[in-house]
Amino acid sequence: xxxxxxxxxxxxxxxxxxxxxxxxxxxxxxxxxxxxxxxxxxxxxxxxxxxxxxxxxxxxxxxxxxxxxxxxxxxxxxxxxxxxxxxxxxxxxxxxxxxxxxxxxxxxxxxxxxxxxxxxxxxxxxxxxxxxxxxxxxxxxxxxxxxxxxxxxxxxxxxxxxxxxxxxxxxxxxxxxxxxxxxxxxxxxxxxxxxxxxxxxxxxxxxxxxxxxxxxxxxxxxxxxxxxxxxxxxxxxxxxxxxxxxxxxxxxxxxxxxxxxxxxxxxxxxxxxxxxxxxxxxxx
Amino acid sequence: xxxxxxxxxxxxxxxxxxxxxxxxxxxxxxxxxxxxxxxxxxxxxxxxxxxxxxxxxxxxxxxxxxxxxxxxxxxxxxxxxxxxxxxxxxxxxxxxxxxxxxxxxxxxxxxxxxxxxxxxxxxxxxxxxxxxxxxxxxxxxxxxxxxxxxxxxxxxxxxxxxxxxxxxxxxxxxxxxxxxxxxxxxxxxxxxxxxxxxxxxxxxxxxxxxxxxxxxxxxxxxxxxxxxxxxxxxxxxxxxxxxxxxxxxxxxx
Numbered sequence: 001x002x003x004x005x006x007x008x009x010x011x012x013x014x015x016x017x018x019x020x021x022x023x024x025x026x027x028x029x030x031x032x033x034x035x036x037x038x039x040x041x042x043x044x045x046x047x048x049x050x051x052x053x054x055x056x057x058x059x060x061x062x063x064x065x066x067x068x069x070x071x072x073x074x075x076x077x078x079x080x081x082x083x084x085x086x087x088x089x090x091x092x093x094x095x096x097x098x099x100x101x102x103x104x105x106x107x108x109x110x111x112x113x114x115x116x117x118x119x120x121x122x123x124x125x126x127x128x129x130x131x132x133x134x135x136x137x138x139x140x141x142x143x144x145x146x147x148x149x150x151x152x153x154x155x156x157x158x159x160x161x162x163x164x165x166x167x168x169x170x171x172x173x174x175x176x177x178x179x180x181x182x183x184x185x186x187x188x189x190x191x192x193x194x195x196x197x198x199x200x201x202x203x204x205x206x207x208x209x210x211x212x213x214x215x216x217x218x219x220x221x222x223x224x225x226x227x228x229x230x231x232x233x234x235x236x237x238x239x240x241x242x243x244x245x246x247x248x249x250x251x252x253x254x255x256x257x258x259x260x261x262x263x264x265x266x267x268x269x270x271x272x273x274x275x276x277x278x279x280x281x282x283x284x
Numbered sequence: 285x286x287x288x289x290x291x292x293x294x295x296x297x298x299x300x301x302x303x304x305x306x307x308x309x310x311x312x313x314x315x316x317x318x319x320x321x322x323x324x325x326x327x328x329x330x331x332x333x334x335x336x337x338x339x340x341x342x343x344x345x346x347x348x349x350x351x352x353x354x355x356x357x358x359x360x361x362x363x364x365x366x367x368x369x370x371x372x373x374x375x376x377x378x379x380x381x382x383x384x385x386x387x388x389x390x391x392x393x394x395x396x397x398x399x400x401x402x403x404x405x406x407x408x409x410x411x412x413x414x415x416x417x418x419x420x421x422x423x424x425x426x427x428x429x430x431x432x433x434x435x436x437x438x439x440x441x442x443x444x445x446x447x448x449x450x451x452x453x454x455x456x457x458x459x460x461x462x463x464x465x466x467x468x469x470x471x472x473x474x475x476x477x478x479x480x481x482x483x484x485x486x487x488x489x490x491x492x493x494x495x496x497x498x499x500x501x502x503x504x505x506x507x508x509x510x511x512x513x514x515x516x517x518x519x520x521x522x523x524x525x526x527x528x529x530x531x532x533x534x535x536x537x
Contacts, residue, residue, distance in 0.1 A: 001407065002401055002402075013389055113460065194425050199387060202385060202387065202446075203384070204371075204400070205374065206373060206399040206446065206447075207371045207373075207374035207403050208402035208403055209404075210371070212402060212404070
């Protein structure tokens with residue numbers, strides 16, 4: 001009861017200082033929020049490109065239907081395969097007519113169909129890497145009725161490299177931003193604790209236990225961190241809204257990321273406060 | 285002499301045993317200091333600025349530890365009391381400072397109540413008890429005044445009330461009248477004597493010899509450059525007792 005009351009009173013007694021601390025925490029976490037927003041949208045963009053990765057096995061004319069269906073079943077049984085679609089010669093012609101109207105003249109006579117039938121193999125998310133694509137392609141190539149297999153090797157390699165680099169960059173930047181945020185939060189909370197060092201001294205003077213002295217500051221640190229986190233969330237949402245409304249379509253960060261941001265603000269606040277109080281407790 | 289005999293029959297409350305406190309760079313703040321303070325005793329700790337008075341009080345309060353030697357206060361030894369246990373000692377030892385150290389943004393009552401709150405007193409009893417303590421130091425009418433609006437003498441009374449919150453056995457006072465005018469000084473000294481009459485030991489550090497001379501019944505310990513050079517209880521044994529101190533002591537005995 002005392003702990004919570006003192007923590008709340010601290011905000012009332014020096015609203016400017018605690019507000020400023022929360023704002024500093026908010027600013028630090030806002031940078032993280034923006035980064036999260038950018039990372040999330042880049043990831044979504046990459047994923048949508050990756051979804052288009054497929055292995056296409058072109059089938060020789062005259063291949064038997066039961067052979068093709070058996071191959072389809074076998075390919076579908078592979079753990080990395082999400083789905084296999086059989087595109088018949090007729091369907092291929094239909095698609096070509098629809099997608100390539102400029103070559104419409106070539107596809108006018110159904111009796112002359114230069115397009116082969118094919119099996120289009122989609123891979124499961126998370127398995128769309130060059131090794132898996134290569135393996136599935138090799139599997140498809142092994143069927144005697146398969147004339148050729150295409151999957152855009154260079155394209156898959158580039159995409160995968162881009163993804164790996166993106167992941168690494170994001171990890172390094174998250175670590176760097178988190179460190180800067182932690183330092184700023186630490187400094188903000190330290191200032192708030194420093195302003196109340198006299199209270200700490202008096203508490204020690206009259207014989208308060210260290211734990212008792214520490215508790216209101218930890219709660220205050222948590223509240224500062226949480227307020228800063230909420231501020232950062234609001235600012236990030238504001239930025240998202242402006243970009244979405246006036247610039248281009250972006251996706252909002254997943255709820256668990258937002259939750260993690262709030263939690264880390266709170267935890268940082270508690271941790272920084274604990275360290276700052278510890279320093280003052282050791283002075284006397 | 286009767287005074288000394290009475291005191292010597294009571295168990296020591298504070299013991300300094302060959303205490304030396306050395307600081308890097310500045311040398312010895314205290315040099316092999318030994319003395320006892322008994323329950324119910326009133327003692328002045330005198331000496332020039334920098335003679336080691338505050339260091340003695342800080343060591344007794346376990347805000348600092350001796351480099352060599354030992355302090356024992358109400359069963360708490362500087363050798364055996366860990367940092368985590370210091371709070372237990374501090375509830376038995378009240379402390380007041382020259383600069384009062386009140387929380388300026390709180391009322392007199394809140395300043396006293398704060399000491400009760402943070403030492404775990406039951407919330408329902410805190411306000412009446414703080415009010416009683418303010419009454420005890422003659423400040424009942426100022427309970428609602430902000431600490432920053434009180435006079436120096438009044439602020440020091442609030443500090444004393446706060447120091448009494450945990451019913452300590454001894455009150456340490458570090459130049460408590462240093463910032464006060466004559467009238468306020470008299471008031472604080474009367475308060476200390478009254479507390480002492482009711483059995484509380486008082487150890488008051490002061491450089492004001494005029495003030496010390498006004499209280500000839502009190503024991504006087506004098507420090508000079510970190511050494512205990514005079515103890516009115518053992519006056520005949522001390523080699524270099526200053527004549528004015530010796531006179532004060534004789535008048536008291």
